Amino acid sequence: MTLELDDLRVRTLGECRFDSPFAEMLATKRTSPHYVHEDDRVLVDDTVSVLLARGVPIDRLPSLEAAGPRRKVYFDPAATSVGIVTCGGLCPGLNDVIRGIVQELTEHYAVAHIYGFRNGYAGLTRRHRERVVELDLHAVRDINNDGGTILGSSRGDQCPEEMVDTLVELGIDVLFVIGGDGSMRGAMKLTREIDARGLDIAVVGVPKTIDNDLPYTDQSFGFQTAFAQATEFIASVFVESQAAENGVGIVKLMGRHSGFIACYAALSNNDADFVLIPEVPFVLDGPNGVLRRVEDHVRRHGQVVIVVAEGAGQELLEQEGRTTDASGNTKLGDIGLFLKQKITEHLTEVDLPPTVRYLDPSYAIRSVAANAYDSVYCVRLAHAAVHAGMAGRTDTVVVRWRRRFVHIPMRLITSHRNQVDPDGDLWMSVLEATGQPASFGT
Ligand SMILES: Nc1ncnc2c1ncn2[C@@H]1O[C@H](COP(=O)(O)OP(=O)(O)OP(=O)(O)O)[C@@H](O)[C@H]1O
Ligand SMILES: O=P(O)(O)OC[C@H]1O[C@](O)(CO)[C@@H](O)[C@@H]1O
């Protein structure tokens, strides 16, 4: 997708007329290597060749609005009510984001009310309205020490009209949606309904995905915690595989469409000999197939460790009878168990009867509390989201792009998936670290 400058402009509800609590602090600030002034913009591209190829003046290059506090805000803080909802699968750091939003809104903007909706979009429906909780500093004090989300989450479609009725009933001015691609699609339906009714409600997203598969963001929050957690499971099967004759360790990691967790976890301690991801199809049979390569490795080293992303090799599995979850996401076949079976059969056939150690850590990597790095990242995203909302930005998400916090239009975050580029340097690092072939098969 070729982006033009105008595709990157975020929507705003109107002129910012109220004094911001940050006005004084910002009065003398100018862009520096470590700060981007609110009137400045951050470039999307970062290579000379791409910038030159655009062939436009510098001020027409694709660029993003800087996130951060404004000198003036759109909403009168003392009269503002805010809602927060977390949707989709869990991810380390959800509580840190909730806490950061509540603290910033309370301590700096001193808004009138902060409401938490329970269990995702379901919490905005009529039948769950009485379960709305009011959030204050006390309610969020220690929540960063826990995984999950104090608000709960859910999958499954809800009616936008009904959800907007709830926002109106509670007098919500800004809704913060912390969620993945599906949640952002849901949030865009909310803004459409808000627009249709001519309401003055801002919807700001904080993108969340444990799979790191959302575009226009350096890396999603919680991802680092999740892959660090995954590393432990790889280390376990490595130890087990070393101790056994023809030891085979297999770890299946989350990643429906993108193999980032598998790549990073495998690179982290370099115990993996093969990494299989959805972005790089593979064949099992034949002289260059996975089975022969695994066999060769076991013959040479006496053991092997394979890390497989859950979305890898789906084309090798039975497609019939595939169902979807409540949100419409396709339920995948189990590539981990399939590999376990095929590798066991093959090694037994070639007289290398294996001892297989198979781990599917699944929810164990995403249900933990964020590590220190992710906690910092989360609180900074939370602050950016609050400033965006108070400044009347809507249909907008806050992300970190090339280490700067910026605003992007919500529709861009759902425009495509971030995936491991088989021609990119991450996959090259995986190939270098594992020594596996660039492709299996022909
Ligand atoms: N196209 C859509 N329109 C409206 N709502 C949607 C749409 N897609 C998903 N949603 C809603 O958004 C919520 C979360 O979606 P989903 O379960 O797909 O998780 P997600 O936000 O993509 O997060 P993750 O993929 O990280 O688990 C659900 O309530 C779902 O019904
Ligand atoms: O079982 P659940 O809660 O639907 O979530 C599972 C999925 O969520 C994801 O982490 C995406 O959020 C996938 O990688 C994983 O398969």
Ligand SMILES: [Mg+2]
């Ligand atoms: Mg999703």
